[in-house]
Amino acid sequence: MPPRARRCSRRAPTGLPRGCGAARSSRVRRMGERRGDGEGGRHALRSRAHERVVGAVGVARAADRPARARVGRVRRAARVARTRRVGHGVQWVAARHRAQLHGRVGRRDRAVDDRAAVVRHAFVPGAGCGGAGVPLDRGRDDPGVRRRRDRGVLAEARHRARVHSARVPLGLLVLLASRWMWRQWLNVMRRGGGYSSRVLLVGSVDSATSVARQLARVPEAGYRVVGACVHGAGVIDRLPGSNVPVYDGVEHALQTMRDLGADTVVVTSSDELGPERVKSLSWGLIPGAEHLVVAPSLIDIGGPRIHTRPVAGLPLIHVETPRFEGRKLVAKRIFDLVGSAALIVVLSPVLAGLAVMVRMSGDGPVLFRQERVGINGEPFAMLKFRSMVVDAEARLAALAAERRDAGNTVMFKMKDDPRVTPIGRLMRRFSLDELPQLFNVLRGDMSLVGPRPPLVRELSAYDTHVHRRFLVKPGITGLWQVSGRSDLSWEDTVRLDLYYVENWSITGDLVILWRTARAVFGSQGAY
Incomplete structure (x- = not known):
């Protein structure tokens, strides 16, 4: 008997699942062989082919159930990885590769390839007894099938990574655009005097004038100066170079602030305002409605160079010196x-x-x-x-x-x-x-x-x-x-x-x- 015929005459696998029709096909084949006629022989050939197909498919389906359960767990893990931060696309690819390397996804793919190989072996011309049939385990071991499967998994991972990574920049751009629009609207309102804190300056004439000039340059900061309490201001009624009214006596700062409807007191440098006077001024403010701000003598200092550090109850301001090297x-x-x-x-x-x-x-x-x-x-x-x-x-x-x-x-x-x-x-x-x-x-x-x-x-x-x-x-x-x-x-x-x-x-x-x-x-x- 030729080798090809010997390979095709192998008996069908044993231990077939119940209800697959293999027992009935065997009985029909034996009846045809006992009769010895041509019709029974042809029926026997068809029964053997049907038995091989049905039996192999039943075995593959039975073996596929735990694999499908494992694939479900891997897919759930991949979905969890996709929801993580901006790099979720890369995490999904890594999870998919790890699962495939450990054989969790590959088992399910091999079972599907086995079923396809059985069908090809049974129904492709030349795949029956005496023909050039395809081995049942071709889908499992064929390098071409594995490469196509790997390329499919990688293509799907890249596609999902591109889709999810494209969503993040779009959302980020929308967020930045909306914040910029609201900021422009707020700046326009503050230039007109709205949405700003009404400020009363307390200190000397020179320091109050300097702070008022700096705040007037940037109305978008949200501080609108409505008055100034300075010591010895009997000869002037306005701060030099501005329209800010001047009130004499820093000891009446709280009453002046409430008369003007101000909600913020900005303390500038002055010899009349010692630590105890500033502390008593802060105690007299209404919590949550009136605020205290202390302006140091430094001006034109960038924010990243300033660090506030409380030491022994003193709010020390550290100013980094600029560096012109390195x-x-x-x-x-x-x-x-x-x-x-x-x-x-x-x-x-x-x-x-x-x-x-x-x-x-x-x-x-x-x-x-x-x-x-x-x-x-x-x-x-x-x-x-x-x-x-x-x-x-x-x-x-x-x-x-x-x-x-x-x-x-x-x-x-x-x-x-x-x-x-x-x-x-x-x-x-x-x-x-x-x-x-x-x-x-x-x-x-x-x-x-x-x-x-x-x-x-x-x-x-x-x-x-x-x-x-x-x-x-x-x-x-x-x-x-x-x-x-x-x-x-x-x-x-x-x-x-x-x-x-x-x-x-x-x-x-x-x-x-x-x-x-x-x-x-x-x-x-x-x-």
Whole structure:
């Protein structure tokens, strides 16, 4: 007998489940064999094929029940893993792989493959007795089947991971957008005086004036000053430079606060307010309805640099000194290199177009090189697109004697400078004339964000504390540029530059760059 026929003539597996029809098929086969006719023989062949199919399927189903139970447990574990944090997709893949490696999912897949192999062996032509049948365990051991099964599991895991990971950024974006909208609405309401604490200042005239000026700059903070109780205020009725009314006598602060309808007392520095007076003032406030705030003498200090630490009952405020070296400085330099190189590549068509327009506007060079003062007081040549006539520096002395904006007593600025060319006026409106400074950043003379680089002739008008601007590299943009530019007074310009020097960070630089884009299109103070 040929080997193939011997393989096909194997007896059906024993121990078949009840009700599968195998006993009846055996009786019919034996009856046909006893009769010896052709019909009985053909019926016997069909009965053996049916017995193999029904018996193998019954065995596979019986063996599949515990496997299906284990698969259910694995799937429940995978669902639990999917609900964990943002990385649930990766956890689901890991759980699925662990289950497959331990054979929990593979048993169920092998049982299904066994059933498919039985059907193929019984009904595919050439799979019967004497034919080229397919072995019953092909689905279990075939590497191709295993690879297809593994690819299917991995594809399903990747798909579910992509779906669930896409939901998280969408929800995060919606949350950020809604918070930004509510914040904008609250800022608008606070600029109009709503949703703000009514503040009474208590202290000396100088300290109360300084705090009132700082709070007036940022109405979005939610503090609206309605009055000030100062010592010896008989000769003034308003704080200098403001409309805040002044009341004499810090000992009547509680009564004055209730007369004005204020709900917050801000204690500034004063010799009349010792520890016992401040403590008695806090005891007189209505709990939950009236609040006490103590303002230190420090101003223009960034929040991350301030740490409050109670020591022996004293609320000590620790202020970290700024550092101009180390990893932060290296990170800023890397940020400047990558940012400037990327902007030069992206804006190269704009740079080329502006260079052609400046060249066609008249005689003279395309780039204007001007000596400015950089880090540590070292001069460097700053690049700009030429926006003025060629003899602009020679005509400066005559224009300096003319009337100009009061806010620019140190920096020479004119809204209608006659030296500016038509194309230069357009470039200045959108600050396009400063784009060549990207090459200064790439070379290391400047930074993307920093204080304004001053002219050499402006140094003679600087006070001693203003020289702290030279502790960092000057920038193409900065707090001065995004807060009004030439419309600001010299005092505000210095204050903003020094605030940046003391409190700069990479996150702050990103915020300033975003505000710069808005300021460029707004063109406020650009002339």
